[in-house]
Amino acid sequence: MVVVGGGAAGLSLTRRLAGANTVRAALVEPPPGPLRAPVRTWCFWEPDGGPWDAVLAARWDRLEVVGPDGRGRAAPAAPLVYKMLRSTDFEAHVRAGLGGRVAEVEAAVTGIEDGPDRAVVRAVDAAGAPVELAARWVFDSRPLPALPPARTTLLQHFRGWFVRTPDAAFDPDAAVLMDFRPPQPRNGTAFGYVLPLSERTALVEYTEFTREVLDDAGYDAALRDYTGRVLGLGPFEVTAVEQGAIPMTDGRFRTRAGRRVFRIGTAGGATRPSTGYTFSGVQRQAAAVAAALAAGRTPVPPVPHRRRHLLMDAVLLRALDTGRVDGAEFFARLFRRNALADVLRFLDGGSGFGRDLRMGATVPVAPMALTTAEYAGRLLTGR
Numbered sequence: 221m222v223v224v225g226g227g228a229a230g231l232s233l234t235r236r237l238a239g240a241n242t243v244r245a246a247l248v249e250p251p252p253g254p255l256r257a258p259v260r261t262w263c264f265w266e267p268d269g270g271p272w273d274a275v276l277a278a279r280w281d282r283l284e285v286v287g288p289d290g291r292g293r294a295a296p297a298a299p300l301v302y303k304m305l306r307s308t309d310f311e312a313h314v315r316a317g318l319g320g321r322v323a324e325v326e327a328a329v330t331g332i333e334d335g336p337d338r339a340v341v342r343a344v345d346a347a348g349a350p351v352e353l354a355a356r357w358v359f360d361s362r363p364l365p366a367l368p369p370a371r372t373t374l375l376q377h378f379r380g381w382f383v384r385t386p387d388a389a390f391d392p393d394a395a396v397l398m399d400f401r402p403p404q405p406r407n408g409t410a411f412g413y414v415l416p417l418s419e420r421t422a423l424v425e426y427t428e429f430t431r432e433v434l435d436d437a438g439y440d441a442a443l444r445d446y447t448g449r450v451l452g453l454g455p456f457e458v459t460a461v462e463q464g465a466i467p468m469t470d471g472r473f474r475t476r477a478g479r480r481v482f483r484i485g486t487a488g489g490a491t492r493p494s495t496g497y498t499f500s501g502v503q504r505q506a507a508a509v510a511a512a513l514a515a516g517r518t519p520v521p522p523v524p525h526r527r528r529h530l531l532m533d534a535v536l537l538r539a540l541d542t543g544r545v546d547g548a549e550f551f552a553r554l555f556r557r558n559a560l561a562d563v564l565r566f567l568d569g570g571s572g573f574g575r576d577l578r579m580g581a582t583v584p585v586a587p588m589a590l591t592t593a594e595y596a597g598r599l600l601t602g603r
Contacts, residue, residue: 221356238322276309288548326346384420390417399413485502529566
């Protein structure tokens with residue numbers, strides 16, 4: 221089988237396939253250059269002792285959420301831990317564990333041809349020579365050329381500065397998960413967060429949930445305001461920058477692209493619509509594919525989120541986009557009125573139905589009920 225793309229989804233699945241002695245696999249990714257994904261960080265939460273603990277850039281046992289009024293709530297995340305993993309460390313760790321059991325091919329994929337018995341991946345290597353690989357199953361992690369049709373689509377877009385201060389300025393044992401003190405956009409949400417790496421270094425990021433991304437000047441102005449007016453950080457050096465945009469949509473992602481071709485990762489619906497978090501969903505998706513292969517089943521990747529959570533996310537996106545709900549107040553209230561670990565489990569899809577109902581009662585009920593009724597009506601009428 222062939223895995224296309226060496227990002228989080230492609231490498232996570234490749235790692236699983238390398239552990240199956242009966243599977244012959246190849247990983248195809250572009251040569252170093254503009255077609256490769258940029259260096260990035262992934263954050264996620266799970267219990268201590270996870271499979272990536274040896275290569276984490278940082279971890280935090282305490283998290284804080286700060287409301288738009290400046291009121292903060294700091295609490296232990298136990299039994300969960302909030303973790304940061306750099307893509308370079310993740311990639312090196314996965315490749316070191318492949319042990320030659322997966323063929324690694326550097327080539328830019330130009331097309332995938334489905335077939336009744338085999339699919340064919342066509343690519344071009346760094347020298348311009350054609351490359352062709354045939355396989356029983358192909359898993360494609362490349363971004364979709366366009367998002368699926370949706371009733372609501374927002375973007376989680378962000379820019380982060382890795383900063384270094386001359387003196388101690390951060391608590392490396394605690395992270396600010398969401399800080400809603402930045403000015404709020406119309407029909408959207410803005411927040412900062414601070415992930416300390418040491419007493420003098422941290423990733424400080426500005427994020428929006430809105431329809432459109434900002435330009436460079438907009439992100440830099442927002443970060444200057446957040447680090448200066450909000451955090452009062454004082455002088456610092458920017459040592460690196462990261463930036464991205466993640467779809468937050470109620471569109472339906474189809475993981476089956478043909479008889480022999482499947483989509484994984486963000487293209488396969490692994491991103492949680494209400495948060496933009498993807499890494500944990502990718503791990504569940506890869507595990508499900510590996511289990512299906514081991515059982516001799518057709519390895520259709522699942523969308524790794526429960527249907528009720530996707531419906532709840534769709535209602536929230538609509539409420540944010542229409543302005544019925546103030547996003548900053550919504551999230552601050554959610555964290556303020558519930559145990560931190562319960563909220564994290566919910567946002568990762570690990571909460572039960574009863575917990576979901578009790579948590580729903582702690583957010584603005586009237587506008588959410590109105591939006592739920594409106595959304596249900598649109599579903600019934602097909603609009």
